[in-house]
Amino acid sequence: MQALYPEIKPYARHTLAVEAPHELYVDESGMPEGLPVVFIHGGPGGGCDALSRRFFDPTLYRIVTFDQRGCGRSTPHASLENNTTAHLVADMEKIREHLGIEQWVLFGGSWGSTLALAYAQAHPERVLGLVLRGIFLCRPQDLQWFYQEGASHVFPDYWEDYIAPIPAAERGELIPAFYKRLTGDDQIAQMHAAKAWSVWEGRTATLRPNPNVVERFGDPRRALAMARIECHYFMHQIFLEEGQLLRDMHKISHLPGVIVHGRYDMVCPLDNAWDLHKRWPNSELVIVRDAGHAAGEPGIADALVRATNQMARRLLDLPQNVE
Structure with a gap:
């Protein structure tokens, strides 16, 4: 198993103003x-x-991490104003230009x-x-499976807690019922709905129950932004046309890719x-046989580290047999 690399601190931190009212947190390590x-x-x-x-x-890597609009250390917290997929794509371009990067590798999991x-x-x-990792195409059937009916049959006990606020x-x-509460004026109802929504995701994200993951998803500040x-x-079909991501794969079919999925x-x-x-x-699909959705699960983490090492060797023309 390839272990995760040790924790490191950023060597640079940036606050980047984008379309009002948003400011993004960005760091480099x-x-x-x-x-x-x-x-x-x-x-x-x-x-x-x-x-x-x-x-x-x-x-080997110059690592850029950033918090998308409305979450993490970006401000304002949990804001929905000017927050769409097109805005996030434009933000990534602004970050790239701000950091003077010509081209970069993309590493994303789930919504990432x-x-x-x-x-x-x-x-x-x-x-x-x-x-x-953990590909999320956001098709109607994908949302139906997790938020309406599907996963509910696998986790009926957790499902009861998820739907309790509704x-x-x-x-x-x-989804519309949660949206009404998450965007309403009743702050108690809003937080109740946010925690139910986020904890449902945390409870179902790992193959084996992981209290640390559930606790992280249940943190009130994180839960509010996530939900x-x-x-x-x-509610807005992720601000893309239905089927757009698969339809437009011809635009990037030449790019090398590794797909890791539990x-x-x-x-x-x-x-x-x-x-x-x-x-x-031009993609390689790695199916991890003993894993669910979370990036921190051992089999997923192992596959991701191997993938980033493989990508670096390929792009930097390093020996392919070095782990």
Whole structure:
């Protein structure tokens, strides 16, 4: 098993003003002259943390992490104003230009894989390669599976807690019902809904129960951003045309990619990765047989570290047999 790299501190931190009212938190770590890679976090609304930097060899990579609009250390917190996929793609371009990076590797998991694909299809000339995990195509069937009916049959006990804030009469359309509460004026109802939404995701993200993951997702500040921003995007079909990500794969089919996906991913089932791989002839699909959705699961982490090492060797023309 390839271990995660040790924790490192950023060598530079930036506050980058984008379209009002947003300011983005950005940091850099690793090797300043190394192969640029941008870590694209999940959610939308999740934010980065110390784990985000540990998938990359810090002697080879210049590691860029940033918190997307409304989450993590970016401000204003949990804001939905001017917060769409197009805005996030434009933010990534602004970060790249601000840091003087010509081209970079994209590393994204879950929603981060969604945004990575959207960015790459918009700016293929700026992308060297992609390492993606827990593919989330955000198709209607994907949202239906996790937020309405599907995963509910696998986790009926957790499901009861998820739907608890919603009256029985509104449970036929759960995303709109949550959205009404998450954007309403009743702050108690808002937080109750946010925690139920976020903890459902945390409980189902790992193959084996992980209290640390559940606790992290249940943190009130994180839960509010995750639930509000995710629900906002899902209410608006992630601000993309239906089927757009698969339809436009021809724009980036020449780029090298590694897709890592857990066999028992209950948040984003494996057919997301399978369908993407079939549209991407230059991709390698790694199915981790004993894992769910979370990046920190041992098999997923091992595959991701191997993938970033492989990508660095390929792009930097290093010996291929060095681990």
